[in-house]
Amino acid sequence: MADRLYLSSHLPEPVLVVGSVAYDGIITPHRSVDRVLGGAASYASVAASFFAPVRLVGVVGKDFDPADRARFERRGIDMRGLQVEPEGNTFFWRGRYLPGFRQRETLETQLNVFAQFHPHLPVDYPNSPYICLGNIGPDLQHTVLDQITGKPFVLADTMNFWISSQKPALLDLLKRIHCLVINDEEATELTGEVNLYLAGKALQRLGPPLAIIKKGEHGALLFHHEKLFVLPAYPVLHLEDPTGAGDTFAGALIGALAALGKTDFSSFKRALLYATAAASLTVEAFSVEGLERGKAPEIARRVDTLKGMIALH
Amino acid sequence: MADRLYLSSHLPEPVLVVGSVAYDGIITPHRSVDRVLGGAASYASVAASFFAPVRLVGVVGKDFDPADRARFERRGIDMRGLQVEPEGNTFFWRGRYLPGFRQRETLETQLNVFAQFHPHLPVDYPNSPYICLGNIGPDLQHTVLDQITGKPFVLADTMNFWISSQKPALLDLLKRIHCLVINDEEATELTGEVNLYLAGKALQRLGPPLAIIKKGEHGALLFHHEKLFVLPAYPVLHLEDPTGAGDTFAGALIGALAALGKTDFSSFKRALLYATAAASLTVEAFSVEGLERGKAPEIARRVDTLKGMIALH
Numbered sequence: 001m002a003d004r005l006y007l008s009s010h011l012p013e014p015v016l017v018v019g020s021v022a023y024d025g026i027i028t029p030h031r032s033v034d035r036v037l038g039g040a041a042s043y044a045s046v047a048a049s050f051f052a053p054v055r056l057v058g059v060v061g062k063d064f065d066p067a068d069r070a071r072f073e074r075r076g077i078d079m080r081g082l083q084v085e086p087e088g089n090t091f092f093w094r095g096r097y098l099p100g101f102r103q104r105e106t107l108e109t110q111l112n113v114f115a116q117f118h119p120h121l122p123v124d125y126p127n128s129p130y131i132c133l134g135n136i137g138p139d140l141q142h143t144v145l146d147q148i149t150g151k152p153f154v155l156a157d158t159m160n161f162w163i164s165s166q167k168p169a170l171l172d173l174l175k176r177i178h179c180l181v182i183n184d185e186e187a188t189e190l191t192g193e194v195n196l197y198l199a200g201k202a203l204q205r206l207g208p209p210l211a212i213i214k215k216g217e218h219g220a221l222l223f224h225h226e227k228l229f230v231l232p233a234y235p236v237l238h239l240e241d242p243t244g245a246g247d248t249f250a251g252a253l254i255g256a257l258a259a260l261g262k263t264d265f266s267s268f269k270r271a272l273l274y275a276t277a278a279a280s281l282t283v284e285a286f287s288v289e290g291l292e293r294g295k296a297p298e299i300a301r302r303v304d305t306l307k308g309m310i311a312l313h
Numbered sequence: 314m315a316d317r318l319y320l321s322s323h324l325p326e327p328v329l330v331v332g333s334v335a336y337d338g339i340i341t342p343h344r345s346v347d348r349v350l351g352g353a354a355s356y357a358s359v360a361a362s363f364f365a366p367v368r369l370v371g372v373v374g375k376d377f378d379p380a381d382r383a384r385f386e387r388r389g390i391d392m393r394g395l396q397v398e399p400e401g402n403t404f405f406w407r408g409r410y411l412p413g414f415r416q417r418e419t420l421e422t423q424l425n426v427f428a429q430f431h432p433h434l435p436v437d438y439p440n441s442p443y444i445c446l447g448n449i450g451p452d453l454q455h456t457v458l459d460q461i462t463g464k465p466f467v468l469a470d471t472m473n474f475w476i477s478s479q480k481p482a483l484l485d486l487l488k489r490i491h492c493l494v495i496n497d498e499e500a501t502e503l504t505g506e507v508n509l510y511l512a513g514k515a516l517q518r519l520g521p522p523l524a525i526i527k528k529g530e531h532g533a534l535l536f537h538h539e540k541l542f543v544l545p546a547y548p549v550l551h552l553e554d555p556t557g558a559g560d561t562f563a564g565a566l567i568g569a570l571a572a573l574g575k576t577d578f579s580s581f582k583r584a585l586l587y588a589t590a591a592a593s594l595t596v597e598a599f600s601v602e603g604l605e606r607g608k609a610p611e612i613a614r615r616v617d618t619l620k621g622m623i624a625l626h
Binding site for chain 2: 100195196198217219229230231266307309
């Protein structure tokens with residue numbers, strides 16, 4: 001894989017990414033697209049591929065464009081875990097961002113083949129040492145963990161929809177993972193704490209020793225055991241489409257951890273820089289185009305900018 | 314002055330603080346007070362007094378409580394610039410914070426003696442090397458600068474009320490100051506830029522080579538010539554009353570700069586840490602009680618916490 005960032009002297013171990021692969025129709029205050037590659041696993045796996053070998057687990061339908069398959073292949077992503085259901089169509093979502101991008105509304109959801117999705121891990125996937133449970137139902141996230149052998153580091157994303165519709169399964173999941181990645185509103189919804197520092201502590205009490213609260217343009221809070229790290233967002237000057245920013249963040253984060261080969265506080269801070277830089281590329285374009293265009297050197301450049309923005313000396 | 318932080322090896326030069334000295338009635342979602350010491354100059358001068366000698370310029374009425382005068386005196390603040398108008402009462406403001414502290418509404422404003430306030434600088438004030446123009450009308454801020462001799466470093470605060478009611482005077486003022494301190498909404502209102510990084514650049518184009526955009530719980534952005542520094546807020550766990558946070562921030566900032574004796578990028582970053590720490594004390598109590606209770610060692614402790622929160626290594 002040519003377009004990769006090598007963050008340590010050892011060869012990165014593989015990252016398993018599970019989530020939705022979808023087509024999105026997106027209306028923003030500036031521009032709209034009818035149908036672009038989307039889904040949590042698409043963003044997360046492309047982002048992770050800048051740092052480590054990626055094993056994708058997902059499902060698509062007969063309408064899945066070979067050109068989109070080629071995009072994953074160009075990133076060196078292992079596609080054996082991408083099930084193709086010849087009878088149905090790929091998950092489709094259509095939504096609209098309101099002015100200022102402060103809120104978005106769903107206009108249409110066609111689950112299609114995703115409605116019957118049952119993640120099956122190909123033969124060598126279960127021993128993956130890094131696992132990214134993308135933003136899908138906690139029941140499916142459990143299914144993946146049930147097939148795992150070995151003792152991987154597990155990161156999970158979730159969203160308000162699952163907090164309200166599958167809370168017991170989500171609470172069980174939190175006891176099986178190492179790091180939860182969640183946005184500010186969701187952290188408050190899940191813990192009842194408006195104060196994000198208290199919310200982070202409350203998330204840790206629910207299970208994961210590590211928690212990250214994403215605050216969009218205001219950056220992210222990392223709760224690492226009893227330690228706290230706060231990182232601003234990369235200063236994006238033109239926001240094209242925020243879709244996939246969180247998935248990109250999660251994918252780049254676990255990819256960078258795999259590349260570093262460690263998950264201690266110091267390594268997590270470094271990984272957070274890369275996750276933040278990668279997410280900033282995603283929001284500057286539709287679909288995974290920002291990541292494709294930016295490439296590894298641009299991620300590295302943005303990490304340097306971020307370091308400069310927070311350096312005291 | 315016993316309760317002071319010494320930030321460099323030389324003796325700090327005096328800071329002139331001008332602004333309102335007031336009584337506030339404040340209703341918060343948790344607790345209310347009928348009448349406490351408030352006003353931009355009260356918060357700013359108490360905050361600055363942790364770092365440098367302070368010269369206060371303001372006006373009060375016959376109802377000004379000797380106990381409140383004693384609070385300033387205990388902080389070693391030079392009160393010769395505090396005019397006492399025996400015919401009237403002190404500026405009074407009453408307001409209410411809505412749940413979540415996201416908005417506040419003014420219930421009552423009695424300008425009283427402040428309506429006729431004309432800042433007069435006592436004989437040795439005009440040569441003050443550091444000036445903090447607290448959040449009062451730009452016409453009054455101009456009046457102060459008109460009396461200045463020498464070449465002080467000038468920091469100014471403002472608010473949406475002046476942006477809409479005295480915009481031309483404010484735009485003129487921006488050409489006479491070195492640093493503007495403003496919150497996110499005000500920065501957008503003044504520049505028309507929703508993106509705060511673009512807003513900061515736009516503020517600099519209006520005059521001041523330095524600009525700080527405060528984002529409340531999300532910290533602050535420092536635009537220092539062509540350089541950028543981003544600092545999170547101190548993690549306040551109990552918000553009692555946000556009144557005066559911005560004034561405290563401005564006062565501690567200019568005080569710390571005076572204590573450092575320099576206004577270069579590196580010194581400004583250090584001063585920003587102290588400003589952030591001081592503001593966090595103010596919001597944990599009504600009036601200047603948080604600052605009085607916290608004292609210099611607690612400010613220093615919070616600065617260390619902030620440094621730890623942003624340290625990569």
